[in-house]
Amino acid sequence: MGIAQEVPRGYLGIGDDVAAIPIGGRYAVLKVDMLVGSTDVPRGMNYRQAARKAVAMCVSDFAAKGVRPDSFMVSIGVERGTNQKQVDQLAAGFRDAEEAWGLRMVGGDTNEAKELVVDCVMIGFATRIVERKGARAGDILVVTGPFGCPPAGLKIMMERARAAKAFMAKALDSVRMPTPNLEVGLALSSYLTSSMDSSDGLARCLHVLAEESQIGFDLDRMPVAEGVADFADENGLSLQELVMAGGEEYVIVGTVSQRRLRAAMAAAKAAGGELMASGRATSKKGRVRLLEGKSRKSIGDDGWTHLAS
Amino acid sequence: MGIAQEVPRGYLGIGDDVAAIPIGGRYAVLKVDMLVGSTDVPRGMNYRQAARKAVAMCVSDFAAKGVRPDSFMVSIGVERGTNQKQVDQLAAGFRDAEEAWGLRMVGGDTNEAKELVVDCVMIGFATRIVERKGARAGDILVVTGPFGCPPAGLKIMMERARAAKAFMAKALDSVRMPTPNLEVGLALSSYLTSSMDSSDGLARCLHVLAEESQIGFDLDRMPVAEGVADFADENGLSLQELVMAGGEEYVIVGTVSQRRLRAAMAAAKAAGGELMASGRATSKKGRVRLLEGKSRKSIGDDGWTHLAS
Secondary structure, eight states: OOOOOOOOOOOOOOBBSEEEEEEETEEEEEEEEEEHHHHHTTTTTTTTHHHHHHHHHHHHHHHHHHEEEEEEEEEEOOOOOHHHHHHHHHHHHHHHHHHHHOOOEEEEEEESSSSOOOEEEEEESSSSOOOOOOTTOOOEEEEEEEEEEEHHHHHHHHHOOOOOHHHHHHHHHHHOOOOHHHHHHHTTTTEEEEEOOOOOOOOHHHHHHHHHHHHHEEEOOOOOOOTHHHHHHHOOOOHHHHOOOOOOOOEEEEEEEEEHHHHHHHHHHHHTTOOOOEEEEESTOOOEEEEEEEEEEEOOTSEEEEEEE | OOOOOOOOOTTTOBBSSSSEEEEEEEEEEEEEEEHHHHHHTTTOOOOOHHHHHHHHHHHHHHHHHHHOOOEEEEEEEOOTTOOHHHHHHHHHHHHHHHHHOOOOOEEEEEEEEOOOEEEEEEEESSSOOOOSOOTTTTTEEEEESSSSSHHHHHHHHHHOOOOOOOHHHHHHHHHHSOOHHHHHHHHTTEEEEEEEETTTTTHHHHHHHHHHHHHHHESSSBBBOHHHHHHHHHTTTOHHHHHHHHOOOOOOOEEEEEGGHHHHHHHHHTOOOOOOEEEEEEEEEEEEEETTTTEEEEETSSEEEESSO
């Protein structure tokens, strides 16, 4: 939007998932993320879930940066006529988030606005932050989970897409109760050479990481969540679009050096999660390809297939 | 609004102007304040001024707490159809704020929303914070400036109130370009026994300070800005309401011990501002009175005169 300003020396800021402010040998790590009712709260998501989601959006960025968040504040706008029950639901959602990720809510601000706005501010402290840049050609592309459930859930909620019962529950849950895996992010922090959270979609994420490290990526396979291929088939949707061009995915996408891959996988597992190798960083700047059998597709920034190369 | 949660030991949080998170012998001090187009941006205030104001609102709280802010982030919601010129104006307003108070903007988030929302997050570091509580009966009530200009400015902008030319310019300026005096706040930090910023109006501020320290206040006189009495007369408005029940005032209201008053006044002057003694803290919990000649008015939380006592 053109509001970015230059960030001073020693700071990590605009252009990464979090801002980091130097303080006596370490960083205060800050993130602010605004949840807006009309764009971030689909019909079928209640105030408690919306409040929890606003915090989850920030937790996801901290997880990707390998930094444990300490506490958060919320700045809230509510419509005139919002009732006590809805306010109580927001409070319950913040408590859910406190419990889910061991956080403390330490303040906030409440305002009247034309729609629900929950702006979450999160703070933590760290001596090291995994940046978006830092990958080298030859590093392994890794993800902490498969993709496609939240986009499928949104299609179910917004466009009445059909789905098998078990998958429907899983897909809806992934939208209403997004659960970034903070412990896995912390466990991986010393292994990742670069990373970011995938809330803007996998393709976008790969292009940003490629740009930041002046590399490219070749994916061996798409990291597809179970049930997503059947869901795409049943609804006549593009599987590639669901996996590559979705959003609201709170998975960490990053790189690890080849020799540390096994140890990183073991660390993710020990933290209760998983790490999947999905491809490789290449020296071809800005090129993101999907290699399937003998075919080579070039994946654009928007997740669609463009000119093959 | 009932969303407050308990703040853990060692933290300063909900219920003060800022939150403070302990980190290795000092505090990371955080403030978040949301500017909402429909309620905080009167007609006649442009995007550049609105952006600057969002930052000023946070600076005012840091000034009142005696903490130098280090940097800020902004989370922005803009209406569909917002044009590049408006976005550039917002950016210019953030730069104005950086220059006015020696700050750095280190990040942000941009979203689509139904109206303009600018949520500013500010961070600083301190070993000591002037809290809302801490005053004792006998302390002198002090303010860093007189009151009434912003409420008059709002009456001019919103209700076409009449005003003399010079006063009109000053009043409008106080609304469009609020300028909390950060240096004075920093200079006073070691003198103030309690303080808060007066953005919700003087009466409200006095009641909150009284409550927090379990004291009362007797005002000798209302701190009236030059021209406000004439403005009230000319428009048939209550002077007391303009001074006590306004808002958008970015003045520090606090207490200093009697023996340190002169030194505090000198410190404020050396920092380019002023400190006015306006009354005294009393042991009568929660009672806020205005003593004028032989009359004693009881001032309610809303700035109006209630039962005399």
